[in-house]
Amino acid sequence: MAVRFAPSPTGYLHVGNARTAIINYLYGRAHAASFILRLDDTDTDRVSDEFIRAIEEDLAWLGIEWDRVEKQSERLGEYEEVFSRLREDGHVYPCFETPEELTLKRKTQLAAGKPPVYDRASLNLSDKEIAALKDAGRTAYWRFKLDGEPVTWVDEIHGDLKVETSSLSDPVLIRGDGRPLYLLSSVVDDMQMGITLIVRGEDHIANTAAQIQLFNAIGARAPRFGHHGLLTGPGGEPLSKRIGSIALRTLREQGVEPMALVSYLALIGTSDAIENKFSTTELLQDFYLSKISRTPSVFDVDILNRLNAKFLHDMPFSVARDRLADLGLPHIGEEFWIAIRPNLNSLKEVFDWWHIVHEPLDPLIDDAKFLERAADLLPESSWSGDTWKEWTKAISEASGRKGKDLFHPLRRALTARDQGPEMQRLLPLMGYDRAVGRLRGHKA
């Protein structure tokens, strides 16, 4: 048993890709199937090493581990071999239109209100005509001949699915320059790598029909297929329109916790509550393909951010320590973490609170007299966890203030912020000198 995730290294991974990867990865682990990272890098014009590195990096960030990597660019011989067999068996035919001619054809068909399907003009060329075309300097590209019958399969997510191949163009297998195209390389790989299940977006449904016919033509057994609904933007519009903001690297730079994202992506479109899981193993406990719906689902960045915040609020220091070290903050201790944790939306905000507690800042002074009084009341030494409570009680008795009137000015003077972690925990971290300086209106 084997599953695969097959991105094309022609761009950065986004949340839609990641969801497909996660589903396949989870399925693989749940069924002891190997998980192959297959790089569909045959389009040499668009592929770059940078994207390959980025894909591996992003996947690793998500905690997805692959058993092995396969590159299509290193398997050209395999495709060539299968193609010759297809050719001998008469499943493919040479075509001679230029790309421009094909584009023109499609335009005319569309203008006439007809489906832009290849008309098989090259299928009926005589040997003589072919020879003439070649003499004229034209090189052949090759199409796979669809049999025109409906293709049906039992989809792991949709149930019975049917596609009319008569409404599809015969897919191109080999380009004029000899390079293999997606349909061929993909089917050959899936066959030779023993892929047993392919889960991908439903934008591939038409491809699946053609691929099943190709598997049959080769004499191989097609794997099982599952097509999940696509993710959309908040208005139900295609996610591809906001590609920049949903790229994995963008989210990572914004301080999104990988497991918060993985949890969201693994759970969206299922009937399970969308909530944080702390490991992929935990996600595995309850993972079934049958839970994934056929409906397009809205991917909401607000939900991601909330999940992310919640993830941080619940993060124990033992986990946070490593994450903080990654950020270059190895000196942060447990008391500090516990104090600020409940107010974090992003791990990056740790920097802000670190500065507030440990570096001079300009206090926000609303009522200098009141704050001076408070400063006088602040004990110089023998602080404990109750110091804040005792101190504010003393201020309250001395000033008659309570509630918001009491606390808000103190918070603003001490932190220069309107809200934040519990002052009870923050004050001891700050220390007497800094606190008193700020209360008296000094930069401290």
Next chain:
RNA sequence: GACCCCAUCGUCUAGCGGUUAGGACACGACCCUUUCAAGGUCGAGACACGGGUUCGAUUCCCGUUGGGGUCACCA
């Protein structure tokens, strides 16, 4: 234009002929905390429309509308 998929609270969804249409997130109120946040309790909130089938449709069928996808010498 053709082919395909989809349609339940704002969002993710449960439902597989008879339910007070359930849950989670968000939202509102209250409680707690002598601030904010967190937490607790309660509440409001949905079957796209029109035809059938049936004693009975959210559920089955057809159509309409709406959304999405595909129709590359990209993947």
